[in-house]
Amino acid sequence: MNAQRWMDGAQSALFIVGFVLLAVWFKGQSDTAAFQRRESRALDAAIGRAGAQDAVVRGSESRVRARNASSRTRRVIGRIEIPRLGISAMIGQGIEPRILELAVGHVETTAQPGEPGNVGLAGHRDSFFRGLGNIRERDVIRIVTARGTFRYRVQWGAVVEPGRVDVFDSTATPSVTLVTCYPFDAIGPSPQRFVVRATQIDPNAAAVAVATPLARAEFQRRPS
Template identity: 55%
Template sequence: MNPDTQSAAGARRSVSGRRSSILRWGQIFFLIIGVLALSYYAYAMLEAKLYQAYQARQFQRAQQVRSAEQLQQAQQSQKAEADFRAANARVESNANLPAVGLLADSSNADLELSPGESAPEQPGTTAVQASAPAIDFPLGRIEIHRIGLEGMIMEGLGEKTLRHAVGHIPGTPAPGQSGNVGLAAHRDTFFRPLRNVRRGDEIILTTLDGVSRYRVDLLSVVEPENVDVLKDTPDTILTLVTCYPFNFIGPAPRRFIVRARKITN
């Protein structure tokens, strides 16, 4: 083999070696990028699940406190009514005084209370002041059992809020109230099951005031600028908003709308 042939063969081997090296490092680079992307996604999902579990516990404790407060209020109301009747009975038993109940002149000696006895309250006047929820406190929980959707609802549409929960759209009625309640979430997290929603599906909305049930009656796709879907209405409806298409890579160009009406019966 002459020197020129050997030189050309060596050059080809050198170029082939560099190409193989570039391909190998390229594969390693994209593998690292893929692992990092999957790790970030797994971390985000785990963080959201832990935050949801924490908020669910907070909400459950608040429900228990609310139930205890309502029970205490009912007991105090019953006690006030019993005291009211007992006081009237004491007055009526005095033959020298008309039965004027608690409206009698407090200066009358026959209506004076014994030492340490407090004046009875009229029924219905006793109330327990419930503590107001903190700002970072769930407004409620949304569930659509057929498609496996469940999420705690937080106020606002900030990045942190939507990363951790379903967001209540500011300017719309609070969950559970009358009017057009608006909720939003990402299509790849809490509202991803909406890709399987159907007309007739039941939506359960739980707040500290109780449970409301809605029936899906409209599915639509609109442009992001279309805010008519959030206009208030005299009817009690629930509007869910997420990005569309569900499998779009990057910022999705449209919005998927689910509207449901409250089940009155």
């Protein structure tokens, strides 16, 4: 009788724990969706006010630097879009765990969109960057900000060790580097990182319509 009572109690406890964990998960998903909707609407409103809807930023390097100077203190700096993959997510300032729960994170020591150098962005493989494993060479990445839209073309993808923070080093050509955990289907902590590098497209350059898959050998060869 005591054993049966213990079993019943254990089952009830497990049910409660499972229910609580599920509720916490749903709450997290709800918070993330609400944050994305709210900040996306705010960005679109800011673009409308600035008269910069669908604009591609032109202008001198010094003006871009001046416009971006205040971005480092903002909670959200823009939105990343990869049209072919259906990826669209707000970009938060920083890569703290709470930020990465709500958005793609901007590595604060890297360039801002439109600045010379390398814009570093990080995202979870099981949320905003879930589809990143299907990226192709020459895919277009857009970073939409209140100051304009910056377009980048994918050059390469690579699987690297977690310590390869040099992928965020400054670059001679304005670039964006995306990083997420790898493998995408790993359970628990991921042993490696998947990196995508794209370079900024000249505002006057014609769009390239054809995209070719990145070869597996390319993943292993870059970066050197």
